[in-house]
Amino acid sequence: MNKSFTIKIDQKVLDYMNKKRKSVLTLNISTTGGGCCPTFEISEVTLAKPDHPDLFDIYQQNAVTLYISKKTKVTASMLHFTFKKNLIGATILVEGISLKKRD
Incomplete structure (x- = not known):
């Protein structure tokens, strides 16, 4: 993963998290599909600490603890x-x- 990026969390996300009384954001990358179908990666953002x-x-940002999967391929200068x-x-x-996406 590219470690030279900044993180931006929109105010609407922060407001939603405050409403839910959560202070953790987890970005997980998982693979789905297979068999007769192509496989592809999907991103999922949750408001819970990961199991592993x-x-x-x-990372820490705006009083939020962020867990970013080590599988994440950051391609921009900002993770938004x-x-x-x-x-x-x-x-x-x-x-x-x-x-x-893999065929």
Whole structure:
């Protein structure tokens, strides 16, 4: 993982975390698919400490503890966490990473 990047957490993400009384953001990269389908990586942002913190790099930003998966390929100079509200709730998205697709 590229270690020379900055982290930005949008105010809407911070407000959402405060509302939920959470101070942890975890970015996990997992692989899905396989068999007859191609595999690809997906990113998932949660508000909980990971089960295996040794597989993550730990950062502090805006009174938030961030666990960033060591599998994360940061391709931009900024890792940017944004907030998107949808019909059934809300999602925290991350920009500035590369996800692989394998055929």
